[in-house]
Every structure is written in C-alpha cells, then in structure tokens.
Amino acid sequence: SAKKTNVGSVALHSQQIQAAYLQKIELKHKLKQALKDGTLEVHYQPIVDCYSGKITKFEALARWHDAEFGVIPPGQFIPLAEEFGFIHLIGQFVLERSCRDLAEIHRAGFTQVSISINRSVNEFKVSNNQVEQVANAIAQAGIAPNSITLEVTESIATNSYTWHILEKLRALGVQIALDDFCTGYSSLSNLIENQVDFLKIDKSFVDSLLADQAKQVMISGLIQIASQLGIAVIAEGVETDMQLQLLQRFGCHFVQGFYFSKAQRLDKCIAMLKQECQPFDATGLSGKNGT
C-alpha cells in the first residue's frame, strides 16, 4: 500500500543520510592523515599585473589527492575541516608551507613576488593566536611581512572581534585582501570603513561580465571607487582575452585565471617566472603557461 511505500522511503532516506555521514567521517580521518603524510599539498596560481603582464603574486590553494577517492576539491574539504573543527590545522599547514615556498621563490631571484593565503572566518574563531602564528611563519621563512597577503571574506570584516585581529595583522605589515567580493551581501560601506589593501572580484561576476551591461557599469565603477580609496582590484577567474581587455579598459589592477594559468606546483611556478624573464617576452599575456 501507499503507507508501506512511504515507510520504506523514509527508511531508505535515513540509510542514505547515514551512508553520507559515514563517508564524511571517513573523509575527515583521511584529511587529518593527509595533513601528516604529505598528501595535502599547496599549489600556486599566478596573479598578473594587468599592464606589465608580469606575475606579481601567487595565490596559495590547498590541493588534496586521495589514493582511494582521487582529487577532492578544497570547496569540499575546507568546509569539512571547518565543520569538524580542525580548519586551523589546515590553515597552519598552508601558512607555513607557502611562506617557505615564497622564500624559495625569492632565493631563485624573484624577490618582488608575494604570496596570497586564504584564511577562513572559522580559523579566527577557533584559534586565538592568529597574529603570533603569522608572525612566526614569516620569521621562520625569513620573508618580509608585506610579501604576505591574507585573503578573507566580508564576514570577517563585519565582525568587530575578527576585524580587530586583522588590524593587528595589518600592523605587522601583512596585507589584507577582501575575497569573493560581489557575492553575497558585499557592501561599499564595508570597503570604506575597513581598511584593506586588495579587493578580489569573484569569478561568478567575471563570468557574466561580457554579456551583462549592468555588471560592466558596476565593475568599472567599483574599480574607480577602490582606486580612489587606495585599494588595488584583482579580478578572479579570467578565462578569455575579451574579459582581460574589458577589465584593462575599466582600470583593473590585477588579474588571475585559467587564461594565464591554473594553480601549479612550486617548481612549475619558478619555471614560469624564469620564462617571463626571457627577452622578447615583454607581455607574458599569451596564456602560454597552459591550463
């Protein structure tokens, strides 16, 4: 009867929930293990100066390849680590690794290059020694504080406690980028009230830019406002020459996207920097770094 079917489907549903939960627990264990055994890696995506075409920064992006599950994207495992309360372990790992890797980039001769590291709001809530952690990582790697940018979302900037920590980090000399701007409830007053060094326009906005006139008006205006506030704009997820040209026309300062390169291992990044230095390669904007 209909009643029986219903009962059956409820049972099936709860089985599925249980299976999903068990898989989550397994992933959690695997992720904690990956932190120890080195299968969690950090790759770096170039951030390119819109006009010189040179790589000025790399964004550090966590990468996880599990032997059984294959590649698990950060969009999946970062929220998992947040949910299970160990995002600060990943944060610490990525921070130390990328500071050391930046030191290596500097030793290779590219001393002007800096690194951009994602920090989640939960990290600020879980660990109360953010400032010391960052100061230590910088000191141990022997790099200048202003060669580090921390990427945070607006939720940090709108909370007075977390914002206070950011101010301390800024006092250290570390730079701050507002990530994923133009998603959610981004507000211009946040920009004015909270001092940040960079603003990152989210990929979803760049995606629809060419087809959407209203968004073009908004982005070009936003870039003007940011510029006058002394904030440099980074457009994320640039995939085509058309998008690049439009962003250049709007006065955008930096671009990042598959048009230039996806995130790569450290050795590949250093090779890209070396290639840029070769004569007759003034622009470096040809998308030659592969995707």
Ligand code: C2E
């Ligand atoms: P995000 O900080 O906004 O990073 C940019 C994301 O856009 C990256 O995805 C990057 O690979 C992707 N991307 C950049 N350009 C293009 C493009 O042209 N086309 C396409 N299709 N994608 C592009 P990814 O690496 O999957 O990271 C997703 C998110 O996971 C990041 O978004 C960030 O919020 C988070 N995340 C990654 N690594 C870390 C980390 O070490 N710590 C924390 N807290 N979060 C991280």
Ligand code: MG
């Ligand atoms: Mg980011």
Ligand code: MG
């Ligand atoms: Mg972003």
Ligand code: MG
């Ligand atoms: Mg994004």
